[in-house]
Amino acid sequence: MIQDDELLHRAIKPKPQFWNTKTDTVSSALFKDSKGVSVDRNSNRTNEEIKLCFLNDFPDLKGEARLNSKPCREKRCRVIADPIENNEHHALILGSEKIELTKSQAKFLSRNCIVVVY
DSSP states (O other), X not given: OOOTXXXXXXXXXXXXXXXXXXXXXXXXXXXXXXXXXXXXXXXXXXXXXXXXXXXXXXXTOOEEEEEEHHHHHHTTOEEEEOOBXXXXXXXXXXXXXXSSOOHHHHHHHHHSSEEEEO
């Protein structure tokens, strides 16, 4: 089970729709995905280890968004472990009723994450 204080990391691909250029923050589009929001659990790894893993999979990344799972749950999102081949740390953020987050949930997460630019 993913604890409330566990840090989640979302890769930010170089897509213009993921950035709010006026404020240099991420847009809610970063947290909209019909298959669920793919994140990596911290799993006692350093931020540098996570960055290297992300860049290994996606060399052109713009950065990452970090947030604890507690705000996700406070906004009625489900946070579930979802290990995949070659990534035991993979998890998903899902909507409360459907897989995809609502606009409100996505906006909330975009405003409550920490953006780290690579």
